[in-house]
Amino acid sequence: MKTSSSTYQDTSIWRFFASVRLAVFLLITLAITSIVGTVIPQGESLQFYLETFGPNFFRIIKLLHLYDTYHSWWYLILLGLFSTNLVVCTLKRLPFTLKLYRRDNLSVDSGRLLKMPFKKEWEIKEELDNDSTQSIISAFKEVVGKFRERSDVDGGKLFLAERGKWSYWGVYGLHGSILIIFFGALVGLFLGFKGSVMLPEGEKIDQIVNRQSGEHIPLGFSVRCDRFYISFYDNGAPQEYRSDLTVLNDDKEVFHKSIVVNDPMEYRGVTFYQASYRAIPEVTVQVAKSATLHRSLTISAFQRALWPEEQLSFGLMQYQPNVHGKPAAQIWVGDQEGREGSFWLLKGNKKEFKKGENLYKISLTNAKQRYLTGLQVKKDPGVWIVWLGCTVLIVGFAIVFWVPHRRMWLWMGRRKGKITVILSGQTNKNKLQFEKDIKKIEKALDSSLGARQ
Amino acid sequence: MTFSSSYLFSLTTFIYLGAAALYLTHWIFRVQKVGLLATVVTVGGLVIQTVGLGLRWIESYQLGYGHAPLSNLYESMVFFSWITVLVYLIIEWQVKRRVIGAFATPFASLAMAYASFSPNVEDEIQPLIPALKSNWLIAHVVTCFLGYASFAVACGLGIMYLFKNRFSGASEGIIGVMPDCKVLDELMHQTIIFGFLWLTLGIITGAVWANDAWGTYWSWDPKETWSLITWFVYATALHARFVRGWAGRRIAYLSIVGFVAVMFTYFGVNFLLSGLHSYGSQ
Numbered sequence A: 001m002k003t004s005s006s007t008y009q010d011t012s013i014w015r016f017f018a019s020v021r022l023a024v025f026l027l028i029t030l031a032i033t034s035i036v037g038t039v040i041p042q043g044e045s046l047q048f049y050l051e052t053f054g055p056n057f058f059r060i061i062k063l064l065h066l067y068d069t070y071h072s073w074w075y076l077i078l079l080g081l082f083s084t085n086l087v088v089c090t091l092k093r094l095p096f097t098l099k100l101y102r103r104d105n106l107s108v109d110s111g112r113l114l115k116m117p118f119k120k121e122w123e124i125k126e127e128l129d130n131d132s133t134q135s136i137i138s139a140f141k142e143v144v145g146k147f148r149e150r151s152d153v154d155g156g157k158l159f160l161a162e163r164g165k166w167s168y169w170g171v172y173g174l175h176g177s178i179l180i181i182f183f184g185a186l187v188g189l190f191l192g193f194k195g196s197v198m199l200p201e202g203e204k205i206d207q208i209v210n211r212q213s214g215e216h217i218p219l220g221f222s223v224r225c226d227r228f229y230i231s232f233y234d235n236g237a238p239q240e241y242r243s244d245l246t247v248l249n250d251d252k253e254v255f256h257k258s259i260v261v262n263d264p265m266e267y268r269g270v271t272f273y274q275a276s277y278r279a280i281p282e283v284t285v286q287v288a289k290s291a292t293l294h295r296s297l298t299i300s301a302f303q304r305a306l307w308p309e310e311q312l313s314f315g316l317m318q319y320q321p322n323v324h325g326k327p328a329a330q331i332w333v334g335d336q337e338g339r340e341g342s343f344w345l346l347k348g349n350k351k352e353f354k355k356g357e358n359l360y361k362i363s364l365t366n367a368k369q370r371y372l373t374g375l376q377v378k379k380d381p382g383v384w385i386v387w388l389g390c391t392v393l394i395v396g397f398a399i400v401f402w403v404p405h406r407r408m409w410l411w412m413g414r415r416k417g418k419i420t421v422i423l424s425g426q427t428n429k430n431k432l433q434f435e436k437d438i439k440k441i442e443k444a445l446d447s448s449l450g451a452r453q
Numbered sequence B: 001m002t003f004s005s006s007y008l009f010s011l012t013t014f015i016y017l018g019a020a021a022l023y024l025t026h027w028i029f030r031v032q033k034v035g036l037l038a039t040v041v042t043v044g045g046l047v048i049q050t051v052g053l054g055l056r057w058i059e060s061y062q063l064g065y066g067h068a069p070l071s072n073l074y075e076s077m078v079f080f081s082w083i084t085v086l087v088y089l090i091i092e093w094q095v096k097r098r099v100i101g102a103f104a105t106p107f108a109s110l111a112m113a114y115a116s117f118s119p120n121v122e123d124e125i126q127p128l129i130p131a132l133k134s135n136w137l138i139a140h141v142v143t144c145f146l147g148y149a150s151f152a153v154a155c156g157l158g159i160m161y162l163f164k165n166r167f168s169g170a171s172e173g174i175i176g177v178m179p180d181c182k183v184l185d186e187l188m189h190q191t192i193i194f195g196f197l198w199l200t201l202g203i204i205t206g207a208v209w210a211n212d213a214w215g216t217y218w219s220w221d222p223k224e225t226w227s228l229i230t231w232f233v234y235a236t237a238l239h240a241r242f243v244r245g246w247a248g249r250r251i252a253y254l255s256i257v258g259f260v261a262v263m264f265t266y267f268g269v270n271f272l273l274s275g276l277h278s279y280g281s282q
């Protein structure tokens, strides 16, 4: 069956890329090769692979990019072949489908009707009067609803009820949806970004580090974490992580939102997700040189606190929330000359330390956990294209398997010299329901024509 | 013993093991009455298990957690067993061939037995960790498990097909009572179509949920990847009938390989690989 005079359709390469055999081969290949990235840990440092797998296997891992299997050159080639296969197969089948779709099912003769999967013929002795004709047509209409008719077909009158012809396009929607999803993924890959940030309570950020490239991306606005909360069940399992966030534009507060896991915040196409948290101890100490000269300092873990006038710097080395029922901290002290020392402080007790000539008194006045909220930040303009593709995929699938193309014909006329009524039909899915429906018409026609045979 | 969900689930385990034995007896000794009894026992087990699932839901509210019984490995296996029996009974009712029960109900019995007796499976009602607190949880689990249950039945049909195909001469005996290869092939195809639709919906609801929770709809985590591998296998099975020489026996093999991939997605990933879905490690 040739539908096109062009020659590119006849080349063996075109036939190869249009074949379902290639589709089956690619699906099996994708299934097998996808296993690799679930067995070899992904996204670790090259050093990790060298130490874990040894130098020989490491060479293969590096060559085949098995540290990032699903973005490796050979996996992308497979996906490219898969897409090409789909496109070429679709183009090859399109003319056939168009022909089926455009076929005029009213231009058939009575001989064709008698070759259909379902057919029934009544031969009648005398002419049908108007009333009988009307009762036959209404019996047909009773079951099929809308129909079209054409007089003067093969010397008789033809009625056609056709349903679901459009379902031929379902398989195109189904296959096209895969390409839509691929396109949406590419849009996200090239126009979006993903990053993460640890944001201490009370502080704000106006840029993000891209997780893939490491470059800084300005947001164009700032986000402040006002508070982080964590709650637990009685059995100690975490119940909820929550961050109270504020969006600021030029230091003006735009809006507040509390985010929890599964309920992110979106602003200007950028979405902030509750991902993790860290608790950092923070202690407050009272340092006194004399009765009048003293200073209260807050020391966070990993940070220095300074008393510049006295040229002293303090650090928090260790923190114990509960020593004999009280918080305790190991404090580090250093001065300009490079002299340093450390000591433990229990809340409520005083200690003395010397630096050069001077004697200082120090006490621990307060200790608490300071939280950092871990946010995932992403922008993905392609995500709606992906959801569109998913919707088309499901709808296309349902059409392919559950929307039948049904045709039922009723013909009344003269055939081989006899007055004849023919009922015939065909469906491509759900034959049971079809037969139930057409048997109903047959029964009605039997009762009105049976006496005249 | 108190009237609790765990008591009803223990009872269900024994009822399903009995039902599987009855279906096997019906198939091997070809006694009609035993077949009818098998169906009655299976329906009874399903009713008891349904009450058990409802009770467990209520019990989780009494504990102050309040979530559907779909949140850990134990609950998901009970649900797998429940939905497999449901899918099988619908097929039995449609097709009126009880022989298939001998190849379908064992999956449900084994799932219940493993959930009840394995030391690896913690059967206490646990509170939901923050990542699981989502309206998508129920949609994701129900769609995935409808797919898994259909594939379990399709795997049973594939095994029957290979038996029937291997001893195609037999018109008598335990092979003779099986439906014809053509009937089995069509049933297997329909079941795979049904399962494939649900698996696709399961993957999509999982992607929507992941996008809500972590901001990425797809992160190639081992569980996601294995569900995609499973999807590729069944997509192959749907296309194989259009390739000359692939229809029939190869589709039966694909149906079995597909279910092995389902099992690996479900257990293998939890016990052998690490990832976001930390279900089985508890």
Ligand code: HEM
Residues within 6 Å of the ligand: A017, A018, A019, A020, A023, A082, A085, A086, A089, A171, A174, A175, A178, A397, A400, B235, B238, B239, B242
């Ligand atoms: C993973 C991606 C794919 C999915 C989910 C998919 C799905 C389907 C489904 C469900 C059917 C209907 C089967 C039936 O009527 O029994 C189908 C038919 C078909 N597919 Fe695919 N397909 C995919 C990829 C491909 C590719 C790459 C090709 C390229 C050749 C292809 C070619 C065909 C053809 C020719 C048919 C026959 C349609 C018909 O006769 O109605 N498919 N596909």
